[in-house]
Amino acid sequence: MCLAVPGLVESIEDDYADVDFGGVRKKVCVTLLPGLEVGEYVIVHTGYAIERMKPEEAKKTLALWDEMAEMAAKMEK
């Protein structure tokens, strides 16, 4: 029910945007994200974008895990 998927905003017209979900394009209501711009990623639930997704935050999480992996490798040596 609370399933929501990320997609890339390709164009915006009033309350609706064309969003690319890895090749599949859909019209999505973007009323809940004031100031949204083309090129941003959004999380979409039941046809409504509910939040922006920030790739730079994802990179930080992955960097943290990389660091943990390195530490673990060192400990093993």
Add this chain to the structure above:
Amino acid sequence: MFNQNEFRNAKYAKVLSNEICRLNDGRQTRIVHVCGTHEHTISHSGIRSLLPREIDLVAGPGCPVCVSAAEDIDMAIELVRKGHIIVSFGDMIRVPSTSSSLGKERVRGGDIRVVYGPNEAIEVARKNPDKEIVFVGVGFETTAPAMAVELLKGPPENFSILTSLKLVPPAMEILMNQDGFSVDGFITPGHVSVIIGTNAYGSIAEKYKVPCVAAGFEPLDVLESIRMILLQIEEGRAESENEYTRVVRPEGNLAAQKVLEDTFRIDAAPWRGLGVIAHSGYFPRAELAAHDAREKFEFPPLDSVDILPGCICHKVVIGIADPMECPLFGKRCVPENPYGPCMVGYEGTCRIRHESKFD
């Protein structure tokens, strides 16, 4: 294109699972999540098999259709029997109520339609101006803003909503006071948190001294949230933290919160298996009474029954019983023909258990 696959990378899974083992240090730890989509990830990617045996990872009341009161569905059935058109999400159609389900009513000739989102329900109303359209709006904080957007836009006169919309934090508080329930850490639902923000769990973390971590839905998100909970326990902290930083903000989506406030009032709501919980449901404000099915139509006394004889869903949804303990599991109750609400959707604990290859 942003690629989420890194959040499934086995190399990180190993590191996280080792770290979880180290932090847990042989302690008995009970971690409860309150989201059906989390249970889906956990069961289907075998997360439990990556955890030390002492960690119990339990599904709480996180599936909206599982906790929707039979009364809400019985009301919809009343309306469809009067010849009105009922519109809802697919899962809701199959949920058993007191003596029928919307799906069974459809077989008997009721006009019941499945939509993907509330805007499609509005479309049905526009296309059928001579009929009353009632949208059975089920969901948590994640789904409520979409419905609010449509109600605020001014829907057609023949459109009304029968809300079955619930708030997660009050249910978490109720859990804390249930007999037989214990928890050392909550994984809080990622997409509910998108709307309400991680700050919304701060008071629960503090009052009950229980770490809360909002998590995303890839397997590594769940592992990382468990690691974060264990780290809090080790350091003697109990705070509301955020693992799903790429999407969730501490304050939530303020525009969505505003839309919710303009549309709904918060009142006591019945939860299947948990009873009536104060301040746990969204209902249309008085100004929107013309589009509120509970105000627009009259209902006879319904005497609804939430839990049918034999079903133990009320214990399954709060994580104090396992689906396997139910004598009907896999026999009288199967996904193709659910007897209880937990066997219906992809988020129902019984259905997930029935389909998972890991348990």
